[in-house]
Amino acid sequence: MHPPTLLHFFETQQHGVDHSQHLLSVIGDIAQACKLVAREVSHGALLGNMGNVGHENIQGEQQKTLDVISNDIFIKMAEDNPYIAGIASEEMEHTLEFSAKAGGFLLVFDPLDGSSNVNLNLSVGSIFSVLPGPDSEGPLTEQDFLQLGTQQVCAGYALYGTSTMLVLTTGQGVNGFTLDPDSGEFMLTHPAMRIAPEAQEFAINMSNQRFWQPPVQRYIDECLAGTQGARGKDFNMRWVASMVAEVHRLLIRGGVFLYPLDSRTKGKGGRLRLLYEASPMGWLIEQAGGLATTGHKRLLEIEPTALHQRVPVILGAQEEVELLLSYHSLKDPTA
Ligand code: AHG
Numbered sequence: 188m189h190p191p192t193l194l195h196f197f198e199t200q201q202h203g204v205d206h207s208q209h210l211l212s213v214i215g216d217i218a219q220a221c222k223l224v225a226r227e228v229s230h231g232a233l234l235g236n237m238g239n240v241g242h243e244n245i246q247g248e249q250q251k252t253l254d255v256i257s258n259d260i261f262i263k264m265a266e267d268n269p270y271i272a273g274i275a276s277e278e279m280e281h282t283l284e285f286s287a288k289a290g291g292f293l294l295v296f297d298p299l300d301g302s303s304n305v306n307l308n309l310s311v312g313s314i315f316s317v318l319p320g321p322d323s324e325g326p327l328t329e330q331d332f333l334q335l336g337t338q339q340v341c342a343g344y345a346l347y348g349t350s351t352m353l354v355l356t357t358g359q360g361v362n363g364f365t366l367d368p369d370s371g372e373f374m375l376t377h378p379a380m381r382i383a384p385e386a387q388e389f390a391i392n393m394s395n396q397r398f399w400q401p402p403v404q405r406y407i408d409e410c411l412a413g414t415q416g417a418r419g420k421d422f423n424m425r426w427v428a429s430m431v432a433e434v435h436r437l438l439i440r441g442g443v444f445l446y447p448l449d450s451r452t453k454g455k456g457g458r459l460r461l462l463y464e465a466s467p468m469g470w471l472i473e474q475a476g477g478l479a480t481t482g483h484k485r486l487l488e489i490e491p492t493a494l495h496q497r498v499p500v501i502l503g504a505q506e507e508v509e510l511l512l513s514y515h516s517l518k519d520p521t522a
């Protein structure tokens with residue numbers, strides 16, 4: 188028997204959950220957009236799209252041609268979908284409103300995550316978060332997008348790896364679908380994804396070590412000390428430089444991921460962006476049984492104050508994140 192397709196799964200398999208036709212339409216169109224991005228990415232150097240566009244985006248980062256192409260794919264999809272009232276993107280300074288669709292959902296996305304991997308033929312992805320539209324009539328404002336992560340109605344990512352996968356939640360656990368290149372359908376291959384509470388693998392950019400704060404210094408020191416240290420067990424380490432790939436690894440084989448506050452990014456609030464990186468990934472991780480925090484506060488409960496706001500991110504295996512939380516709460520975290 189074939190596994191269910193993405194839409195068949197949401198229409199029939201999640202018993203007792205009311206997925207409105209409007210939300211299903213949005214999910215279906217996000218999946219379509221991800222397929223188109225996967226196609227663009229898979230052309231590699233063939234279409235001459237591997238370089239930078241020659242200017243920076245609002246984040247002060249060099250925009251890659253594929254960042255722009257992926258962003259355009261998401262914009263067109265959202266414009267055409269009857270139930271998306273407005274969008275915000277990593278690649279756009281301001282939100283876009285589709286006024287004819289007032290009352291629809293808001294879609295926030297990182298169209299191409301880990302885009303520095305593109306030229307290396309390594310994994311990249313897309314991250315998305317669907318939020319309820321405002322109750323009030325009238326034009327959308329940026330404020331309408333500044334919602335708590337707990338308000339999300341759907342969140343997920345597409346991973347453009349050795350296979351293309353769509354992994355998402357609507358609040359009833361996390362399910363993963365693999366794109367069948369023959370039929371062009373996303374098929375359920377990873378039902379009910381869970382993160383084991385304990386872990387022996389961490390992911391952090393070690394080159395930032397000297398800039399970290401004491402709680403993270405202590406945690407990583409103890410992981411590195413392995414069987415000879417306080418943890419009494421050896422840890423493995425990974426760093427893919429694409430949050431999508433890192434979170435996917437957590438969902439497949441566990442572990443913990445950190446992009447913590449450090450002395451260089453402190454002024455900006457952190458490295459990763461709240462609305463289209465931390466918040467959707469935080470919800471996925473929680474839905475898989477893990478935890479997602481800044482070190483002091485649950486990611487999903489951070490009140491956003493700006494569209495491109497950055498936050499420290501610590502997420503993954505429950506026991507590891509709890510240990511990190513306990514170090515952050517100490518007056519002397521090196522104790
Ligand atoms: P983006 O390509 O959308 O700007 O995001 C990249 C992010 C994230 O995916 C990854 O975890 C991190 O940046 C990598 O940071 P380093 O440059 O420190 O490796």
Ligand code: MN
Nearest residue numbers: 297299300301
């Ligand atoms: Mn990103």
Ligand code: MN
Nearest residue numbers: 277297299300
């Ligand atoms: Mn990006």
